[in-house]
Amino acid sequence: xxxxxxxxxxxxxxxxxxxxxxxxxxxxxxxxxxxxxxxxxxxxxxxxxxxxxxxxxxxxxxxxxxxxxxxxxxxxxxxxxxxxxxxxxxxxxxxxxxxxxxxxxxxxxxxxxxxxxxxxxxxxxxxxxxxxxxxxxxxxxxxxxxxxxxxxxxxxxxxxxxxxxxxxxxxxxxxxxxxxxxxxxxxxxxxxxxxxxxxxxxxxxxxxxxxxxxxxxxxxxxxxxxxxxxxxxxxxxxxxxxxxxxxxxxxxxxxxxxxxxxxxxxxxxxxxxxxxxxxxxxxxxxxxxxxxxxxxxxxxxxxxxxxxxxxxxxxxxxxxxxxxxxxxxxxxxxxxxxxxxxxxxxxxxxxxxxxxxxxxxxxxxxxxxxxxxx
Amino acid sequence: xxxxxxxxxxxxxxxxxxxxxxxxxxxxxxxxxxxxxxxxxxxxxxxxxxxxxxxxxxxxxxxxxxxxxxxxxxxxxxxxxxxxxxxxxxxxxxxxxxxxxxxxxxxxxxxxxxxxxxxxxxxxxxxxxxxxxxxxxxxxxxxxxxxxxxxxxxxxxxxxxxxxxxxxxxxxxxxxxxxxxxxxxxxxxxxxxxxxxxxxxxxxxxxxxxxxxxxxxxxxxxxxxxxxxxxxxxxxxxxxxxxxxxxxxxxxxxxxxxxxxxxxxxxxxxxxxxxxxxxxxxxxxxxxxxxxxxxxxxxxxxxxxxxxxxxxxxxxxxxxxxxxxxxxxxxxxxxxxxxxxxxxxxxxxxxxxxxxxxxxxxxxxxxxxxxxxxxxxxxxxxxxxxxxxxxxxxxxxxxxxxxx
Numbered sequence: 001x002x003x004x005x006x007x008x009x010x011x012x013x014x015x016x017x018x019x020x021x022x023x024x025x026x027x028x029x030x031x032x033x034x035x036x037x038x039x040x041x042x043x044x045x046x047x048x049x050x051x052x053x054x055x056x057x058x059x060x061x062x063x064x065x066x067x068x069x070x071x072x073x074x075x076x077x078x079x080x081x082x083x084x085x086x087x088x089x090x091x092x093x094x095x096x097x098x099x100x101x102x103x104x105x106x107x108x109x110x111x112x113x114x115x116x117x118x119x120x121x122x123x124x125x126x127x128x129x130x131x132x133x134x135x136x137x138x139x140x141x142x143x144x145x146x147x148x149x150x151x152x153x154x155x156x157x158x159x160x161x162x163x164x165x166x167x168x169x170x171x172x173x174x175x176x177x178x179x180x181x182x183x184x185x186x187x188x189x190x191x192x193x194x195x196x197x198x199x200x201x202x203x204x205x206x207x208x209x210x211x212x213x214x215x216x217x218x219x220x221x222x223x224x225x226x227x228x229x230x231x232x233x234x235x236x237x238x239x240x241x242x243x244x245x246x247x248x249x250x251x252x253x254x255x256x257x258x259x260x261x262x263x264x265x266x267x268x269x270x271x272x273x274x275x276x277x278x279x280x281x282x283x284x285x286x287x288x289x290x291x292x293x294x295x296x297x298x299x300x301x302x303x304x305x306x307x308x309x310x311x312x313x314x315x316x317x318x319x320x321x322x323x324x325x326x327x328x329x330x331x332x333x334x335x336x337x338x339x340x341x342x343x344x345x346x347x348x349x350x351x352x353x354x355x356x357x358x359x360x361x362x363x364x365x366x367x368x369x370x371x372x373x374x
Numbered sequence: 375x376x377x378x379x380x381x382x383x384x385x386x387x388x389x390x391x392x393x394x395x396x397x398x399x400x401x402x403x404x405x406x407x408x409x410x411x412x413x414x415x416x417x418x419x420x421x422x423x424x425x426x427x428x429x430x431x432x433x434x435x436x437x438x439x440x441x442x443x444x445x446x447x448x449x450x451x452x453x454x455x456x457x458x459x460x461x462x463x464x465x466x467x468x469x470x471x472x473x474x475x476x477x478x479x480x481x482x483x484x485x486x487x488x489x490x491x492x493x494x495x496x497x498x499x500x501x502x503x504x505x506x507x508x509x510x511x512x513x514x515x516x517x518x519x520x521x522x523x524x525x526x527x528x529x530x531x532x533x534x535x536x537x538x539x540x541x542x543x544x545x546x547x548x549x550x551x552x553x554x555x556x557x558x559x560x561x562x563x564x565x566x567x568x569x570x571x572x573x574x575x576x577x578x579x580x581x582x583x584x585x586x587x588x589x590x591x592x593x594x595x596x597x598x599x600x601x602x603x604x605x606x607x608x609x610x611x612x613x614x615x616x617x618x619x620x621x622x623x624x625x626x627x628x629x630x631x632x633x634x635x636x637x638x639x640x641x642x643x644x645x646x647x648x649x650x651x652x653x654x655x656x657x658x659x660x661x662x663x664x665x666x667x668x669x670x671x672x673x674x675x676x677x678x679x680x681x682x683x684x685x686x687x688x689x690x691x692x693x694x695x696x697x698x699x700x701x702x703x704x705x706x707x708x709x710x711x712x713x714x715x716x717x718x719x720x721x722x723x724x725x726x727x728x729x730x731x732x733x734x735x736x737x738x739x740x741x742x743x744x745x746x747x748x749x750x751x752x753x754x755x756x757x758x759x760x761x762x763x764x765x766x767x768x769x770x771x772x773x774x775x776x777x778x
Contacts, residue, residue, distance in 0.1 A: 098630070104510075114492050115496060117489075117572050118489075118492060118496055119496070122418065123417070125576045127576035130574075130577075131577075131635055131766065133573070134765075136765070136766070137635070139534075140635060140766065141635070143632045144635065146632075148632055150630065151628045151630075152630040152767075154769075155533075156513065156533040157512070157531040158511060158517075160530065161513075164530040168548075175548070175551075196495070249528065249529075249530070250526065
C-alpha cells in the first residue's frame with residue numbers, strides 16, 4: 001500500500017445524544033457532549049434530527065427509519081466537510097465512493113414485509129417494504145439523492161460491519177483509487193428486535209439509569225442504535241478532525257493472549273507501542289460477562305492510560321464503533337475528553353496524539369481502530 | 375504487493391449440480407435446473423417455478439458432516455459445501471500456511487429459518503424456537519463457512535443485493551493486491567425463501583414459465599439458490615507453491631446507477647460505468663473481450679438497460695454473450711460468484727454455454743445471445759471474459775476474467 005494519509009474531514013452523527021446539530025461549523029448550539037442525556041431505560045433511540053431538512057418531503061413518509069437516519073447523517077457529514085459552507089465559499093464534496101456497514105440492515109421493513117406475508121397468507125402484498133428491506137438500501141438511497149455514480153459498497157458482518165467498511169474506505173484512498181470516501185455505519189432498533197434479543201439474553205432485565213451503566217451488575221447491556229458517517233480524504237484542510245491511521249478486525253480470539261498479540265502487532269505496524277496511546281476508548285457495555293475481555297487488556301497494557309467508554313451514550317448495536325469513531329475524532333480535534341466518557345482518573349497525554357478504539361461484539365467480532373492527531 | 379490475482383480453486387452448488395463436475399455436465403447438456411417449488415409450502419407452488427438445489431437441507435447436513443445438527447441454516451450449508459470444494463480444488467490443506475481471508479456475500483442470510491420463527495413469534499411473542507432466529511443476520515453463514523474451513527484472519531460479508539458476490543471477488547482481490555492477505559476465499563450463498571419469493575412477486579417480475587433472458591417476450595426472472603466460491607491467491611503464493619492457475623482476475627469495476635431503488639436507468643449508466651472500469655483496469659480494449667456472461671435476469675427492465683449499456687461499450691461489435699440464469703435461476707447474492715465459476719469453466723473448456731429459452735430478439739437492440747453450446751473456434755480462443763452483476767440500490771458490478 002502507498003503511504004497516502006487518510007484524514008477525517010467531516011462528521012455526521014445521528015444518535016440518542018445531542019450530536020446532530022446541523023448548524024455550520026462554529027455555529028453549533030450544542031457543544032461536545034456537555035449536556036449528556038440520561039434515561040431510566042434498557043434501550044436508547046436516536047433523536048430525530050428533523051428529516052425535512054435532508055430528505056424531500058414526498059420521500060420521508062415512505063422511507064424506513066434507518067434509511068432516514070443514514071441519509072441525514074451522511075448529509076450532516078458532507079455539510080460538516082464544507083459542502084455549501086458560506087465561510088469558505090463552499091466546496092464540492094461529491095464523494096468518489098459511498099461505503100456503509102450495518103449489522104442487521106433495514107430490519108423494520110424486513111419485519112413489516114414478513115408480518116404482512118404471514119398475516120395475509122402470501123396475498124395482498126405491496127412491494128415498498130420488500131424493496132427497502134435489502135441491506136444496501138441506505139448506501140443506495142444516499143447515492144440516489146447525491147446522484148453519485150461512484151463505488152458503492154455495503155458490509156454486513158455483525159460487530160465488524162462498520163470496521164469492514166472502514167477497511168475498504170481506507171484502501172480506496174490509500175491506493176489512490178479515490179481521493180475521498182463517504183463511509184458510515186448504521187443500525188436501527190425496533191420493538192421486535194429488542195424483544196427477540198431480550199429472549200437471547202442480550203439486554204438487562206430491569207431498566208437502568210443509562211449514564212450509570214457501568215454501576216449496574218445485571219447481566220446484559222442496554223440496546224441502542226445510530227447512524228454515524230465520516231468524510232475521509234487524502235488531504236488535510238480546514239475541516240479536518242484527525243488522521244485515520246488504521247483498522248483491524250479478528251474473529252473469535254482463542255485466548256486473552258491472542259488479543260494482546262493482535263494489539264501489539266497492530267500498534268507496531270505504525271511504529272507504536274501501548275505506551276504511545278494517549279486515550280483508549282473501550283466498548284464497555286455493562287455486561288460483566290463480556291466486559292471482562294476489556295479489563296484483561298487494560299490490566300496488561302493500559303494500567304496507566306486514560307480510558308473512555310461510550311455505550312452509556314448510544315447503547316449497544318452492531319455498528320456502535322462508528323459512534324466511538326465520532327468520539328475519537330472529536331476528542332482529537334478539541335484535544336479534550338468530556339468528563340462523561342471517562343472511565344478512570346488517569347489523565348490523557350497532552351497533547352493527545354493517538355486514540356485507540358477497542359470494541360468487541362459478544363466476544364465474537366473484535367476490532368481495533370487507531371486515530372491520530374493532525 | 376501482488377500486481378496480479380489468480381484463481382486457483384472453484385466450488386459450486388446450484389440448481390444444475392451439487393459440485394463443479396455436475397454443473398459442467400448440465401451446462402454442456404443444456405439442462406436447466408428450473409422446476410416446481412419443493413423447499414417450503416407456499417400458495418405459489420405450481421404457479422411460479424424456481425431453480426432449487428436438488429438436495430434437501432438434511433442431505434446438506436449429511437454432505438457437510440453436520441448430520442443431526444439443528445443450528446445451521448440452508449444458506450450456511452450451501453456455503454460450506456461450495457467453499458470446501460473450492461479449497462480442495464485449490465489444493466489447500468494447511469489453511470494457516472498463509473494469511474487467508476474469507477469474503478462472502480448474501481442477501482437473505484438466515485431468513486430460511488427466521489421466517490418460520492417469525493410466524494410463531496407473531497402469534498405469541500414468547501413463542502418461536504430461538505435456534506431458528508439466532509442465525510438471521512448475514513454474518514452467520516460467513517462465520518459458519520469460516521469455521522468449516524478454519525479461517526480466522528479476515529472474515530467479512532458483503533450485501534449489495536444481486537451484485538453481492540462479484541463485490542466479494544473485487545474486495546478480496548483488492549486485499550491481495552494491497553498485501554493485506556496472501557490468499558482469500560471469495561463468493562456467496564443464498565437459499566430460496568418464502569420472503570424473497572413473495573418479495574419479487576410483489577414487483578411482478580417472476581416469469582411463470584421460467585426466465586427468458588434477452589428475449590423480446592421475456593416476462594421476468596426465476597429465483598434460484600446456491601453458492602459458489604473461488605480461491606484467489608497472490609502471484610507470490612502461486613509461484614512458491616507451483617500452483618496450477620485456472621484464470622486471472624484481471625479487472626473489476628463497481629458503479630452506482632443512482633437512478634431508482636429497484637429499476638435500472640434507460641441508458642444503463644451504472645452498467646456502462648461498471649463495465650468500462652473493469653475493462654480499463656484489465657488494460658484491455660472492449661474489442662479484446664471474447665465473451666460476456668451477462669447479468670440477464672429476464673426482466674423487461676434489466677435486459678434492456680444492460681443491452682443498451684453493452685451497445686454503448688462495444689458499438690456494433692458486441693462479443694458473443696449469454697445469460698446462464700436459464701440454467702441456475704437468479705441466485706441473488708450468490709449470482710456473481712456462480713457466474714464467475716461458470717466463466718472459469720468457459721475459459722478452461724473453451725466453450726460458451728448458451729442462453730436457454732431464447733427465441734425472439736429484442737426489438738430495441740441489435741444483438742442476440744448465443745443459443746447453443748459453442749466450443750471455441752480454434753482460430754479465436756476465449757481469452758477474456760466480462761461478467762456482469764447488477765442489483766437493487768443501483769449497485770452495478772463487472773469483472774474481467776482472463777485465461778493465463
